[in-house]
Amino acid sequence: xxxxxxxxxxxxxxLQVGLLPVLEFGEQAVEEASWLGGVAEAxxxxxxxxxxxxxxxxxxxxxxxxxxxxxxxWRKTHFNAHAEPGFAQALAATGCRQIVLCGAEAHIxxxxxxxxxxxxxxxxxxxxxxxxxxxxxxxxxxxxRMEQAGAQVVSADMVAYEWLERCDDTRFKDIHRRFLKxxxxxxxxxx
Amino acid sequence: xxxxxxxxxxxxxxLQVGLLPVLEFGEQAVEEASWLGGVAEAxxxxxxxxxxxxxxxxxxxxxxxxxxxxxxxWRKTHFNAHAEPGFAQALAATGCRQIVLCGAEAHIxxxxxxxxxxxxxxxxxxxxxxxxxxxxxxxxxxxxRMEQAGAQVVSADMVAYEWLERCDDTRFKDIHRRFLKxxxxxxxxxx
Amino acid sequence: xxxxxxxxxxxxxxLQVGLLPVLEFGEQAVEEASWLGGVAEAxxxxxxxxxxxxxxxxxxxxxxxxxxxxxxxWRKTHFNAHAEPGFAQALAATGCRQIVLCGAEAHIxxxxxxxxxxxxxxxxxxxxxxxxxxxxxxxxxxxxRMEQAGAQVVSADMVAYEWLERCDDTRFKDIHRRFLKxxxxxxxxxx
Amino acid sequence: xxxxxxxxxxxxxxLQVGLLPVLEFGEQAVEEASWLGGVAEAxxxxxxxxxxxxxxxxxxxxxxxxxxxxxxxWRKTHFNAHAEPGFAQALAATGCRQIVLCGAEAHIxxxxxxxxxxxxxxxxxxxxxxxxxxxxxxxxxxxxRMEQAGAQVVSADMVAYEWLERCDDTRFKDIHRRFLKxxxxxxxxxx
Numbered sequence: 001x002x003x004x005x006x007x008x009x010x011x012x013x014x015l016q017v018g019l020l021p022v023l024e025f026g027e028q029a030v031e032e033a034s035w036l037g038g039v040a041e042a043x044x045x046x047x048x049x050x051x052x053x054x055x056x057x058x059x060x061x062x063x064x065x066x067x068x069x070x071x072x073x074w075r076k077t078h079f080n081a082h083a084e085p086g087f088a089q090a091l092a093a094t095g096c097r098q099i100v101l102c103g104a105e106a107h108i109x110x111x112x113x114x115x116x117x118x119x120x121x122x123x124x125x126x127x128x129x130x131x132x133x134x135x136x137x138x139x140x141x142x143x144x145r146m147e148q149a150g151a152q153v154v155s156a157d158m159v160a161y162e163w164l165e166r167c168d169d170t171r172f173k174d175i176h177r178r179f180l181k182x183x184x185x186x187x188x189x190x191x
Numbered sequence: 192x193x194x195x196x197x198x199x200x201x202x203x204x205x206l207q208v209g210l211l212p213v214l215e216f217g218e219q220a221v222e223e224a225s226w227l228g229g230v231a232e233a234x235x236x237x238x239x240x241x242x243x244x245x246x247x248x249x250x251x252x253x254x255x256x257x258x259x260x261x262x263x264x265w266r267k268t269h270f271n272a273h274a275e276p277g278f279a280q281a282l283a284a285t286g287c288r289q290i291v292l293c294g295a296e297a298h299i300x301x302x303x304x305x306x307x308x309x310x311x312x313x314x315x316x317x318x319x320x321x322x323x324x325x326x327x328x329x330x331x332x333x334x335x336r337m338e339q340a341g342a343q344v345v346s347a348d349m350v351a352y353e354w355l356e357r358c359d360d361t362r363f364k365d366i367h368r369r370f371l372k373x374x375x376x377x378x379x380x381x382x
Numbered sequence: 383x384x385x386x387x388x389x390x391x392x393x394x395x396x397l398q399v400g401l402l403p404v405l406e407f408g409e410q411a412v413e414e415a416s417w418l419g420g421v422a423e424a425x426x427x428x429x430x431x432x433x434x435x436x437x438x439x440x441x442x443x444x445x446x447x448x449x450x451x452x453x454x455x456w457r458k459t460h461f462n463a464h465a466e467p468g469f470a471q472a473l474a475a476t477g478c479r480q481i482v483l484c485g486a487e488a489h490i491x492x493x494x495x496x497x498x499x500x501x502x503x504x505x506x507x508x509x510x511x512x513x514x515x516x517x518x519x520x521x522x523x524x525x526x527r528m529e530q531a532g533a534q535v536v537s538a539d540m541v542a543y544e545w546l547e548r549c550d551d552t553r554f555k556d557i558h559r560r561f562l563k564x565x566x567x568x569x570x571x572x573x
Numbered sequence: 574x575x576x577x578x579x580x581x582x583x584x585x586x587x588l589q590v591g592l593l594p595v596l597e598f599g600e601q602a603v604e605e606a607s608w609l610g611g612v613a614e615a616x617x618x619x620x621x622x623x624x625x626x627x628x629x630x631x632x633x634x635x636x637x638x639x640x641x642x643x644x645x646x647w648r649k650t651h652f653n654a655h656a657e658p659g660f661a662q663a664l665a666a667t668g669c670r671q672i673v674l675c676g677a678e679a680h681i682x683x684x685x686x687x688x689x690x691x692x693x694x695x696x697x698x699x700x701x702x703x704x705x706x707x708x709x710x711x712x713x714x715x716x717x718r719m720e721q722a723g724a725q726v727v728s729a730d731m732v733a734y735e736w737l738e739r740c741d742d743t744r745f746k747d748i749h750r751r752f753l754k755x756x757x758x759x760x761x762x763x764x
Contacts, residue, residue: 001531002494002498022375077358078357079352079356079358080193083356107346107348108349112193115192116193135381137379138346138348138379141344141346141381142349145343145344145345147530149192152530153526155489155520155523157520158520158523158524161461161490164461165460165465167434168435168459184404184516188520190517190519190520243740270735274738274739302731306574306575307575328762328763329731329763332727332728332763335726336725336726336727339725384653384688384689384692510714529721534721535714535717535718536718537680539681539711540680540684540714540715543681544652544685547656548651548652548656549626549650549652550650566595570708570711571710572708572710572714
């Protein structure tokens with residue numbers, strides 16, 4: 001599966017202020033989700049955010065919200081976002097078939113959502129450097145389960161270049177100047 | 192495969208006192224098996240223990256037995272528990288189709304039992320941090336063979352949250368208070 | 383899939399002077415691609431090189447060009463070489479069904495080309511020590527996606543010995559003297 | 574796939590004196606192949622050895638030959654043993670369908686033989702700690718290709734216990750006393 005910008009949607013799970021301090025590489029997850037969110041919006045790819053029980057875990061990270069123009073927000077109490085009332089219908093209505101998935105915790109809400117999306121027939125791309133748990137090794141176990149379910153593990157760079165396809169149009173020049181150049185020199189950890 | 196509490200059974204293989212001293216991360220295996228055993232019993236998920244040749248290898252770890260209310264006990268001489276007379280019939284009679292598997296040694300009795308369960312059509316979840324061998328790398332080889340046979344590698348946290356599904360009922364609040372909070376800060380090694 | 387010299391083609395992606403300084407193990411990638419290119423030409427296996435936007439990224443590495451007698455050169459603006467006008471038809475016309483793939487960046491142009499080749503029904507062999515990205519871990523993610531798409535990960539030694547099949551003919555003696563002996567003692571990193 | 578003693582054959586590839594000094598963990602490969610060879614003979618499992626071009630690479634390791642009673646010997650010039658005249662017919666005639674494979678070099682002769690056996694419909698078990706190349710990472714690449722082709726990666730302990738099945742007969746007691754006890758405390762590296 002290669003990613004196509006006309007059929008993709010970026011889904012960011014539960015990057016909330018109450019959860020971030022305990023995550024391993026939580027700041028990087030927010031930064032990379034924000035970065036790909038910016039690329040997505042520039043290419044008219046929908047961006048959705050979920051928040052798990054915000055009364056307890058707080059709102060989404062301010063820097064994530066600041067980097068996005070108009071994400072669709074979902075509050076949820078199911079760990080699996082796809083089981084939240086209204087979510088499955090709304091997702092199907094977008095016509096998107098490829099879901100780029102990231103957030104926290106990798107082995108609970110991201111995993112359960114990802115497995116449900118695979119079961120529902122979506123192509124799922126697990127954004128490695130923007131998906132995090134308290135314990136990095138527990139996030140790695142989640143990644144393996146997703147791979148077994150058919151998901152691809154991707155980086156934000158991979159997705160951006162697959163969405164862009166070629167380097168000889170104005171779209172590429174704009175995204176390269178605003179996004180790609182900056183990320184190229186940034187150190188990153190891929191869980 | 193996501194785990195469901197109505198169709199799951201926890202099967203703990205041979206965590207016996209004569210074997211524990213030679214295991215790598217044997218104490219952690221006992222602790223995590225006990226922890227998930229407690230969650231299982233609180234959610235009415237059956238818990239089964241096996242003991243290989245207890246005349247020689249001794250009884251199950253006392254802390255494991257102390258943490259459980261009424262596990263079903265099996266003595267065996269086959270390395271593969273599923274080949275022990277009566278076991279396959281009893282397991283089928285429970286109606287459970289998803290077996291959470293852990294114990295020792297990963298590459299002998301746990302592996303042979305797990306492969307037999309896959310062959311018999313069960314969904315098998317290999318509990319990574321509660322499955323152990325003398326040599327950690329030999330346990331990892333066992334894990335890979337299980338994955339090739341179709342098993343999923345899980346952590347106790349994954350299983351507990353999949354069994355729970357959502358955070359807005361009394362069941363979750365009870366399990367969170369008694370189990371989830373405590374494990375969250377515990378350091379763990381996933382083989 | 384074992385590699386056969388009558389149905390193989392070596393495809394080297396974008397090992398250009400403007401890209402090499404930022405690659406991890408870029409020099410090794412050039413050296414190993416050159417080495418296998420020499421073996422390929424000695425066995426009448428076609429060798430193709432691509433260059434991405436050479437106006438900006440420069441020409442292919444001089445040592446790579448110097449090691450080859452008559453590679454077929456492709457300039458491209460699509461990250462996926464197989465989407466470049468004329469490429470797919472020319473490749474199909476060779477009759478080769480096994481593509482040994484290497485070059486840079488692993489997670490962008492090599493990956494997109496490799497996925498497209500898998501989709502088009504080619505057998506793809508990912509040459510591990512001659513495929514590179516800025517970040518080694520991002521190249522590893524690319525390798526995993528290729529494996530999931532059905533590609534095999536190979537070393538240059540593997541390919542050469544599979545092309546040769548046996549040690550008791552003059553072909554082997556010639557290649558052994560000119561190529562195999564020298565590589566045997568060379569330290570290598572496989573991403 | 575679990576291993577059964579009635580349908581297994583142990584195939585040791587090219588553990589020759591001219592090759593051993595350059596192998597990583599070559600001594601361990603000889604020791605573990607000898608160990609499992611002894612178990613195999615005690616259980617009436619056939620043991621076959623190959624030698625690649627012994628005029629140049631020398632005979633099999635003396636300690637390996639000393640540990641076996643009556644291995645069947647094959648001289649070969651094809652890297653893939655299964656392509657050597659007479660080999661495929663002789664193997665089919667044994668009726669064995671599960672081949673435990675080990676030896677050197679992992680990424681050349683062991684790999685090519687293993688892939689050919691998979692293609693011919695045999696179940697192949699890759700004996701991790703008795704399979705070696707000059708470069709350990711190149712042996713690991715070979716192992717991955719074998720897994721993709723459907724092979725299982727095993728340890729000698731796994732195979733022995735699967736062949737034995739249970740602990741309450743005289744067969745187990747004999748093998749335990751002569752073989753299993755000793756290996757339990759031996760440090761091992763699994764490539």
